[in-house]
Amino acid sequence: MSQSKQQVFRLNTGGRIDRSRTLSFTFNGQRYQGHPGDTLASALLANGVDIVNRSFKYSRPRGIVAAGAEEPNAIVQLGSSEAAQVPNVRATQQALYEGLAASSTNGWPNVQRDLMGLFGKLGGQFMPPGFYYKTFMAPASMWLTYEKYIRKAAGLGRSPMEADPDNYNHFNQHCDVLVVGAGAAGLAAALAAARSGARVMVADEQEEMGGSLLASRETLEDKLADQWVARVLDELAGCENVTLLPRTTANGYHDHNFVTLHERRTEHLSDTAPVENGHRQVRARLHRVRAGQVILSTGAHERPLVYAGNDVPGNMLAGAVSTYIRRYGVAPGRKLVLSTSNDYGYRAALDWKEAGCEVVAIVDAREAPASDWVDAARAQGIKIITGSAVIEAKGSNRVTAARVAKIDIVAFKVSGPVQELACDTIASSGGYSPVIHLASHTGARPTWRDDIIGFVPGLVKGVQACGGVNGTYALGDVLAEGVEAGIKAAAAMGHAVQTVTLPSAERLQQGPAVALFQVPHEKPTLRGPKQFVDLQNDVTAAGIELATREGFESIEHIKRYTAMGFGTDQGKLGNINGMAIAARCLKRSIPEVGTTVFRPNYTPVTFGAIVGRHCRDLFDPERYTALHQWHVERGAEFEDVGQWKRPWYYPQKRAGAVNGERESMAEAVARECLAVREKVGILDASTLGKIDIQGPDAREFLARIYTNKWEKLAVGKCRYGLMCKDDGMVTDDGVTSCLADNHFLMTTTTGGAAAILEWLELWHQTEWPELDVYFSSVTDHWATMTITGPEARKLLAEISDIDLDRDSFKFMDWRSGKVAGVPARVFRISFTGELTFEINVQANYAMHVWQTLFKHGEKYGLTPYGTETMHVLRAEKGFIIVGQETDGSVTPEDLGMQWCVGYDKPYSWIGKRALTRSDTKRENRKQLVGLRPKDPKVVLEEGAQIVLDPKHAIPMPMVGHVTSSYYSPILDSGFALAVVKGGHQKLGDTVYLPMADGQTHEAEIVSTIFYDPKGERQHV
Amino acid sequence: MSNAATFDTRTDTAIPVESPLAYSYRRSGAPQAGGPSRLQLRERAMLGHLILRGGAIVLDEAVRDVLGISLPGQPQALVQDASGERSIQWLSPDEWLVIVPGGEEFPLETKLREHLGSAHFAISDVSGGQTLVEISGEAARELLMKTVIYDVHPSHFPVGKGVTTVFGKATTIIRRPSEDRWELVIRRSFADYCYRWLLDAAAEYGVNVQQ
Amino acid sequence: MFYIYCPYCGEHREEEEFHPKGQAHIERPKEPEACSDEEWGNYLFFRDNPRGVHHEMWVHAVGCRKFFNVTRHTVSYEILETYKMGEQPSITADSQSQAREGAAVSQQEGVRA
CATH class of the missing domain: 3.50.50.60 (FAD/NAD(P)-binding domain)
Known part of the structure; x- marks a missing residue:
């Protein structure tokens, strides 16, 4: 371990630090000491660390410039362990603590001996603004390679590779x-x-x-x-x-x-x-x-002056110099030259002198400065050079001298001989922004x-x-x-204020400042040594001048071309200077060149803070049904449907498996499908949206919002309904039941529940307030268990007092009674094509009813099935799923569902008018058909494009795509639903599906109903 | 009598019921920080919840006669009967939430329907679809600041107020029935998310969960 | 993030509680069948996109579930008023331009950092 170094630049007195305690920390592997109250920056300065980073583009050595959020150079990587890594921390804003470990974000192999710097120096002349755009333009295929290089060279920190423990x-x-x-x-x-x-x-x-x-x-x-x-x-x-x-x-x-x-x-x-x-x-x-x-x-923020070599370590803001001395008890050098355009800068020289260090000179751009501050400096015996500025800082790893000369601000030129003042620190002040x-x-x-x-x-x-x-x-x-x-x-805000007495402040007489931004040099800007405007992004005055010469006049474009004010810097020090330089080159005033607009965030925010608690298992709500526990215990795999977790399928232990191997999805789904077709299955359908609709105009409202008729739906009956938007495109579907003359229960798709309730309210509140009807969501109140299959009636009969006789409780009827002792509404509707009862009970009783069904269902082979089986079974029957067969561009007629459209209803229901537009009447619209692959073993890919001539040159005209595709266990064959242009007239035609792997599948256009075409099974 | 179907979804028999938080207790437990906890959570399960819709003038008299409390006409108002067991909360200009002891909701609905006769209104039983969680303790307000976007400062959220608002990435109804007690009405399907969110937010204060 | 006064709840609420529903005061034609395809197309698909005062419909989705109207300035994003469904705005582009006559706002370019 290397020896701790002395805090050689620490003052003996002053500052808001606690000298009685010492903290040790490391920077780039070197151990140092500081005190409570220090920032990392003040502690580095106290230890005489000049170089804290290498610059972004030219890889020049950089030191601490400022004392706050505006610091452009001292941006460090923090963290003593991998999980604790934090990039982009400003050393000036990071309080020192025991054991702090920081390193430079840029510089390879290290900031003192930087190999990239060599490249930067060699390449410096050849890296004008737009360098990256120009150099790495082509070929585009190389961009990934370039990007790696640029990222490595740019090196603005790195993110941790381990999970954040915080x-x-x-x-x-x-x-x-x-x-x-x-x-x-x-x-x-x-x-x-x-x-x-x-x-x-x-x-x-x-x-x-x-x-x-x-x-x-x-x-x-x-x-x-x-x-x-x-x-x-x-x-x-x-x-x-x-x-x-x-x-x-x-x-x-x-x-x-x-x-x-x-x-x-x-x-x-x-x-x-x-x-x-x-x-x-x-x-x-x-x-x-x-x-x-x-x-x-x-x-x-104090604005630095822009002069040659102003990025060499030792160049600082005047105010920062004062802050380090007075707040942190650190004099960041021994010999100071101050270059200022105003009175404020004088404070740095006075503080420096008081700290016992040497002020070589104050170089004031004003011809005849006069104020209390100037007098105070003179009284201290400080030499003041007027009408002048530091035109260049000398030195490579630290300032060694300031070149000072008379300047003519208006003519933008050096107007007198240059003198060189030996110093190690140059403080500058161009006023405040x-x-x-x-x-x-x-x-x-x-x-x-x-x-x-x-x-x-x-x-x-x-x-x-x-x-x-x-x-x-x-x-x-x-x-x-x-x-x-x-x-x-x-x-x-309605709060009266008592008087607030102000403390008396010193009234110091101030002299006017002079507007100085870029300091002229003996050489023209484009040929002279670099004068930095934006230190973080390595933007120079020459770069801005070049941009204006290349025709960039808008400050927006200049900014993007040069990268001025980019990134985490957000133009804190450089923007005004950059605009002033652009204004000078374009011979305009600063406000004519533009105004500055900044974006959030002011300084970087960690992702942790942005994310808050919205992460891991609280990332997004997971909605569960009342039966969730059972599904989990049964080993269900879950599918996300909106925020709901629905059982997808229930893999069982494979018969004869020794190591607890479970069925594949295909095996489980095949088993579940056959159980429904041959015995009885059960689905947790609680996630379906349910809307309670009450009021004397409920029926009229339904007739206006649905495409089909509702006038004659009797109490005790259910009806499937299709909903369109006013553009005639299908947006939702579901079964609505008549509970009483003025009372209906609407079901919606799982994903559409909230949107459909809002949709109903929209029409009621905005267009039809005269209709007396109310809507309330009862989705969560009811649990819905669907038992379906030939044995469903026998099973239900065992635990229900409802008369289940096929002639008194018909298909599309609902009845109420008790199931497993619990009040229930039972709906005889079917999404599988089999004999089906949908049992609805208050959700708090759901688990009891579900378990009772299983108690009685074993002998009938009662099998729980998930959404995948539900999809297969409904597709075998040609039943659509909104959002799968439809995509917002499909009309009821495109789906072949004319039977569900009441064109002769008295009201021009939502969607009706649009269905007579020429485009919705077009004969070659994409229409829903069935596809039977010629090879029954093939299960077509959902989304696969359909063509009529597979030998056609690419690009082939595409006439449609597969919307749903599954293997059917009952048919022992693949089958699909698809939309095909003019498909309803193409039954029996052969179409082709060229795949990415070079295969082309062949399929026949058939009816959408693959199983039980007469629909007899659901009526049994 | 309005031409609507009524249906008592509750049964008197000893049939087991599960509150919306039943799964969550099994999954996440019910932490007990012990005596010095700064927070208490308690689910008041199996209450009767009714959504009442209609014109305020139409409903007010019926509610007063049947329930003995007047319908709150002011936005965000929450009123309770003397025992605090029955409450009505304004949800919108034509919508109120009535919460009563479990089992009272169906007789209440029936009486209200009788009283309201042929007027246009709607009553929907949502008792199975939501549950009520009480929060009390000195850290309650801070917990809520982490949880809901609504301003819960006492100057803005006095006793007798209730609002529907955003809870984490879900929604809730939040009410303040007394100085030291808050209530959240949580939808069944979101209950586990809300419960886990609350436990997580409460952990730093120490929390006692009463089942 | 807007702070929107809900005219039904009678207080300002956070934008997260609301859904925007597009331009306000779009009335469905009383007799859709009497509309030409063009008229129907205009009703369905065409909306204003003004720079300045705009009337929008919002719904207090996580709240009272009521639809209402918002008069909003599309440059400053200032909400000038909100009003209930069926009411008319008291502030319009016309009333605003009269009030601001002569107060031309210069639109300069800016540096967006």
Whole structure:
């Protein structure tokens, strides 16, 4: 094991870290130490780790640039075990814990000696924007090969190869006011809203709430601002109406103030969630928040200046330098050159100096900067070089010097001699870009403001922005805006706010900033050293310029061509600079070039948090019938029908099997089929949709919604009905029974139950409210057991008081009485073509009735059968299944079911008009027929295409396809149902089915009824 | 008398019944966290559940006369009789859920039908199709926040309210009959999913399941 | 994710409780047999797709099961009003364009990251 290294860049005092405790961690296999309160980034800086990654495209060494979510380089792979692997973690957002193990996501064999880098350097000149598109265009067959290479080269982390041991969940949250970002503005807003009594949620992505105030030089009420933060947090924590969520990122802002928050609950403690009282803690939680009002106080990201070599480790944001010194007690270097276009950057130099390090110079792009900040720097004896900028950083693995020169911003050129200042750190500040990402998610367009040199968010209903995100940066103004936003938001939700007294802030005189984005170099951009705009995606100023020269004028296209703002970065640091460069090249203003729109998520969210508990056995509801336990115990294989689990078939132990071998599906289905045809079978049909229809107009309603007639259906009778949409296409079918004159029980297909109930309500509520009728679902109330086969009557007679005589209880009748002592409605309908009784009892009694049937059924050979046997038996009879024989383009006549269409009904029922359109009357429509394979051993493939001439050149004209196909045990032959163009006129013709394996099957078009064509068996 | 068929699906004999959760108890058990559990779940099985449909004005008088409680006319309202054993919940402007002790539903339906005569209304017995699960304990609200999308904060969900809403990837009726007690009305076919979901969500608090 | 005021339940509910059912105010012809094929085809298949104010039918599927109408802006997705079946909207494209006269919204391109 390698020796732990000293924290050579750790300051002796200051910061919000606990120096009394030491944490050890590893980065790329090397052991280091840090302290509680550190982020992985601050600990790496404390240990002098310059290179944290290799860049995406050019494989250049990269160091830490920022201190927050905007970090483009320090993206690491986390996890000490395979199952704990997490890719794409920003080191700047990862709290340090004992034993943390991190590695670079890019760089092979390692970040210090990178072989890919050699390729990047050699290839650098030859990897312009669009490189991948251009190089890997053709041949298309090579793309898979290219992709592997590109993925390996790009290397943005990897997913774990073992199951995640952790738990994640979702919370459905509702609040009056959601405050996003708990910096100065957010805390002021939260305080105001909280005091109104409104339900307030505060989400902040950092380990501690307080934002920039935690590392601020500024004072509130003459004390450092972090003391005010502590007081406010104390008060908020004590409010019952306030929920504080630290380590929680608002990642997506969706319609109507629906915001998704990603709360990391244990990721600051260890790499998998700790176990407490035998229960593994929830690692991360997704809050699905519906907020009455949203307050965006997301602050601003500092914008780096774009200069040559600005990606060499040691180039940092000025504000980040301050944060590392003041919050984490780390000075990320020894000798600083600051390049700034504004006053804000000066804080870094002052903090640096106070930390006891050397400020070589402040290089200010302004000709004559004048403000309290400039005075403070001068008072510290810091050299200020005005009208100038750092035009290039020197060094390869770490900055060694800054090349500084006078610049002419308007003419975009270097206007004076270059001097080289030796240093190891260059901090830059080009001003601030408000963090408008969330507001952008709503689709609201941001607005450019010249005075703050940035975009401020466009706002939808019910949202307010305050503080930095609004372009307001002076602390006093930020607090005032926050309070105002809090009061307004609470008031909008009906909560009056007591006065909130603002703490007094220092009023520092600020000087105006100058708009500087890309710094000119002595050489033209296209020929000079690389100036990076988007560090994560390796997009350079030259790349953008080239894109504009190649004719890309829309910022949307430039973005896609160069990859600027792609991926997990979402343009946090680079977008505005990139737009400014495009604007310069196109000689337009920034707002003319376009506005920036960002997509969710703001920062990456783990799949675990997205999925929550909707995984494994809770992935989707499984619906069970009241007899499920029996099916499970009987060893049924199950088929998914919608969300229902239906017994598919019941494989038995093979006769004579020594090792418990069970029947194959084909064997089980053959046995079940013959049992029904020869003895008696039983099916759990409880999943069929059942709708209770009551009202004096129930019959009229049925006549309008079904294609067939209902006027004369008497009490005690059942009828099969076919339902179309108004386009004339079949959408559902089922048997409806007349329970009383004003009372019907409709059955629907299993999958169609909910949709058909909604369909009935649709017509009743929107078109025919004058009909007096009500519909209620009774699907779950009844359990339905179908006994079918020649012995069905004898079996039922043993346990029922109902008169089952064939002449008094006819086919398509229903009767009520008792079955196994339980009140039951029994329907004599048949989906098998055999003598059938469908027994309906209240579901709580189902198991008793089912078991009683078996007690009595053994001697009759009672055999449970599943959906597969049901399919075979119904197909032998030519009975359709909606959704199998139909696909939304099949009319009743296409199915040969004219007998089920009442053209002369008095009402123009749903579907009628469409059935007389020329297209629905066409003679060569695909029509349902039977297919008998010439070779009885062949079972055609469902979906197989049908042709008339197998010798026809490819592509052959296809005239239809197989909709259902099975082996029939009773016929000892394969058989199929199919739709064929003009099929009803083609009985006796031979058709062909060419298969993928080169075989061509031959089949004869026959009637759809393969068994008992006269239908005598169901009437016995 | 409306021209509808009535049918008493219940029988008095000692015939065994199985509640919608019978399978789930066998499969997932009924966890007992012991004394300090922050959550209690209890199924109130075999109650009588009726869906009542019709105009509020038509139904109100009959319901008051027969059941002794008035029909809640306000959306989302839940009313109970003094004993708390009988309740009526608004489901839609022309639909109510009546829950009564098991066995009372058929006599109630019969009396209501007599009372309503030839008016247009509908009564459907759904007793076999759903069950009622009670949730109580200090973690009840948090459990519900993980479970239903509806806002269960007391300011938004006072006692005497009931709504139909989304439960995980299924649906439920959620009611608040008293300060410390919630009720979920769960469809039979979804009952096992809902039960497993609740046990999973409840595990971190410790839960006692009363059968 | 929309937050929809159900005019029957009298409160806002989450979109997950609703199903969209397409354009509102499509009336089935009173005498379908009197329609030409073209008229019937228009009734069945042709729908508006406006940029701006649109009237839609929704159903509170996991809730009161009532159908109702929603006036929604198809650009901002703002729901301007909801109203019961059989009622007419108080906000229409016409009423909106009068109210917003002169307030032209510039539609610039954007970078979608």
